[in-house]
Amino acid sequence: MDSIANLITIDYSSLFIATFTVLLGIKAIVSIFEWIISKLGLETKWMRKRREEHELLVKTSQGLTELQKRHEKDMEKSDIRDEKISNDIEKLTEMIVDKVINDMRWEINSFATKVSEGKPCNKDSFKHCIHTYEKYEKILEENNLENGEVELSMDLINETYKYKLKNGF
Numbered sequence: 001m002d003s004i005a006n007l008i009t010i011d012y013s014s015l016f017i018a019t020f021t022v023l024l025g026i027k028a029i030v031s032i033f034e035w036i037i038s039k040l041g042l043e044t045k046w047m048r049k050r051r052e053e054h055e056l057l058v059k060t061s062q063g064l065t066e067l068q069k070r071h072e073k074d075m076e077k078s079d080i081r082d083e084k085i086s087n088d089i090e091k092l093t094e095m096i097v098d099k100v101i102n103d104m105r106w107e108i109n110s111f112a113t114k115v116s117e118g119k120p121c122n123k124d125s126f127k128h129c130i131h132t133y134e135k136y137e138k139i140l141e142e143n144n145l146e147n148g149e150v151e152l153s154m155d156l157i158n159e160t161y162k163y164k165l166k167n168g169f
Contacts, residue, residue: 097143104136105150112153115160126161133157 037044043051111129115121133154140147 101139104132108133108150109153112156115157129157
């Protein structure tokens with residue numbers, strides 16, 4: 001029973017200080033041991049593992065730096081390619097718009113020539129030509145272009161169409 005009573009009266013603050021002191025002593029002894037081993041040129045498993053981890057960290061850091069540089073170069077090349085593709089698409093769009101405008105202009109002028117020569121044309125041909133002219137005007141407006149060649153042809157087509165509507169096809 002005396003031993004149980006002694007346990008209750010233990011000074012825990014002294015026990016804590018004693019444990020802390022012992023741990024500090026062990027740490028100091030280990031540090032001195034590591035220092036001696038490193039001076040002798042020996043290497044323990046723990047020291048080798050720490051060195052290898054450090055080397056791996058350095059290699060990884062260098063690899064990441066290299067990848068970042070490569071990524072920056074790739075991004076510059078990508079930006080240049082994107083700009084070139086954008087310019088090519090813009091040129092191609094202009095070419096297509098020019099072709100569509102020229103085709104519509106040719107179709108309208110050809111129909112106007114056919115009408116002026118008195119060749120037979122049905123109502124659907126007139127409607128198609130008028131609809132083509134509306135598309136033509138819309139494309140010109142969307143691309144900030146001006147109409148100069150087709151207006152006279154459309155005047156002739158519209159007059160002839162109105163005349164034929166009044167007098168019957």
